Structures are given as structure tokens and as C-alpha cells.
Amino acid sequence: METKGKKKFVGKSGKTPRGNVPHGKRKFKRDKDSGPPKKLLNKGDEEGKPKTISKKFVKGQLRPGRGSIKQFKNKQQSEKFAKKRKLQDGEEGGSESKKPKWNEFKKKRKELKQTRQLNDRSNFDIIVKSKQIWESVRRKKCDKEKREKLMNELQKLIQGKIKSLAFAHDSTRVIQCFIQYGNEEQRQKIFDELKDSLVELSKSKYSRNIVKKFLMYGTKPQIAEIIKSFKGHVKKMLRHAEASAVVEYAYNDKAILEQRNMLTEELYGNTFQVYKTPIVSTLDKVLEAQPEKREAILDEMKQILTPMAQK
Numbered sequence: 001m002e003t004k005g006k007k008k009f010v011g012k013s014g015k016t017p018r019g020n021v022p023h024g025k026r027k028f029k030r031d032k033d034s035g036p037p038k039k040l041l042n043k044g045d046e047e048g049k050p051k052t053i054s055k056k057f058v059k060g061q062l063r064p065g066r067g068s069i070k071q072f073k074n075k076q077q078s079e080k081f082a083k084k085r086k087l088q089d090g091e092e093g094g095s096e097s098k099k100p101k102w103n104e105f106k107k108k109r110k111e112l113k114q115t116r117q118l119n120d121r122s123n124f125d126i127i128v129k130s131k132q133i134w135e136s137v138r139r140k141k142c143d144k145e146k147r148e149k150l151m152n153e154l155q156k157l158i159q160g161k162i163k164s165l166a167f168a169h170d171s172t173r174v175i176q177c178f179i180q181y182g183n184e185e186q187r188q189k190i191f192d193e194l195k196d197s198l199v200e201l202s203k204s205k206y207s208r209n210i211v212k213k214f215l216m217y218g219t220k221p222q223i224a225e226i227i228k229s230f231k232g233h234v235k236k237m238l239r240h241a242e243a244s245a246v247v248e249y250a251y252n253d254k255a256i257l258e259q260r261n262m263l264t265e266e267l268y269g270n271t272f273q274v275y276k277t278p279i280v281s282t283l284d285k286v287l288e289a290q291p292e293k294r295e296a297i298l299d300e301m302k303q304i305l306t307p308m309a310q311k
Helices: 077-080 103-119 126-136 142-157 162-166 170-179 184-202 210-215 220-229 232-236 243-256 257-268 270-277 283-289 291-310
Strands: none
Touching: 077 232, 126 170, 142 170, 142 184, 142 232, 142 291, 162 170, 162 184, 170 184, 170 210, 184 210, 184 220, 184 243, 210 220, 210 243, 220 243, 220 257, 232 243, 232 257, 243 257, 257 283, 257 291, 270 283, 270 291, 283 291
8 A cells, every 4th residue: 555645756767766666567678689889989089980899809909908018010020039039240159158168167166175275274285295195005006115104104294183184074084094004003193182082083974984994903902992982972872873883883893792781781771770780780680680670671761762763
């Protein structure tokens, strides 16, 4: 029921809103009846004739909004930019001249290395001379008399500076050769200079081989002192990439039973160390004497050995 006196809302065009039109009387225009395409007037057009905007792409025509982009008029011009940059008139040799000259590059690097080494005059001259002697000593053709003479020269040259030379990657081979071909007196002099740094040498990538050479060619007292120096450091050394190989070689090839027990004791944990005595010195005897500490000792062993096994 419509109330009397109530006016209907009419728009500017004189038509009622869509919501008030009955459902059956609504009419929709089809796409075909949508009318002619929209027309725009160009500002520069004096006559004011409308021009339709076609959506189709025409070859060679500028896209809307991209007037600053350069368009190529012909094929030759586009191919010119597609090709690689040509050589200038003054250049010769083509691509060969552009390639890096590796021989010159290597020479420059060598010169830079020599100048850097010359600036550090502390051991440079000694390393150069010792390497020259080492090249002659290590040859199989070198006879016994000549080798002894060269070894005496090398001893005079490196004596007192062995520790600083031991950690360098090139001079460490000279010391290894000296240990291998030197006599007992010469080996002992080197050992005296290095015996306080055996653990540190074992952890170095290059100088660990010096410790191995002492284990191979050293006397029994020297080997015993090397293994004794590992005491208290076995756990860390076994987890170290370089030092683990030294400990393994010492344990498997050079250590006697007493020395092996000393190396393995650190892996049993602190509880074992507390209850160990000169009489009850092995793991079996400690477990027999203290059966209630069995679980504590095994737990400590597990905590120590598990990271080593995982590595």
C-alpha cells in the first residue's frame, strides 16, 4: 500500500530509479546495441573531426605512453645494434688481444710475493737458502758424504730458529727432511727446541708431520716424551681434525701398554680418575672395587665418546 501524498524520487533524466521499476519491465541492452565506439578529439586537430582509437597493434607505430622509446625504422638499423661491438680502427689482434695473458699475470703475482717476503726479512733469507739445501739432500742420487756436509750447513743455518720455521708450510718440509736424514745429536737439538710445543705442532696442518717424523725416527726417550706431552689433551686432540691422526699413529704403532693405558684413561671420565690408585690402575679393577660407581663411569664415558663417534 502506497501512502497518499508521498512523491516518488525522479532523477535528472526523468527516469525513476532501477529499484522502483517493476521486475517484468526492466530492459537490458545487448552488446550489439551498446552503441558506436567512443570517439576522442585530438588537441592538434583544427577541424575537430573525431578519430577512433583502434586497439590493434600496428607495426612501426608508437605504443601509448612510450613515446620516448626509440623505434628502429628498418632492418639494417636494428641488426646493427644486435651485433657485438666492433673493434675500433686502432685495435689489432681481435679477441686474442682481449684474452688475459696468464704468463704475465703469473709473473706479476710472483713478483708481488717476493716483494712481500722481502719486506719481512726475519726468516726469508734463511728459508730460501734452507730450501736450496733441502732440494739437494732429499735426492736419491745424493751420496752419504755430500749429504753429511749439507746437513751440517743446514744445522748452522736453522739452529735457534726452528720453532718459527716449523709452522710455515714450505719450511716445515725442510725440518722433516732434517729429522729423517740427521744423526741422533742433530735430532736431539731440534727436539729440545720443539718439545714445549708438541701439542700445538700436532694441531697444525703442516707441522703435525714433524711430530710424526719424531715418532718414526726418534729415540725411545723422545717417543716417550712426545706421548707424555699428550696427557691432559687427549680428548681435545681426538676431536681435532689434524691432531687425531697423530694420536692414532702414536697409539697404534709406537706406544707400549703403559703408554696406551695413559692415553685411554682420559676417556673414562673424572669418576674413574678419583677412584684410580697405583694398585687399582685399570678400568676393570676400578669397577670390581667400586661396583656402585659403574653407572656413573659408563655415563661419563658415553658423554665423552658419543661426540667423537658422531664426528
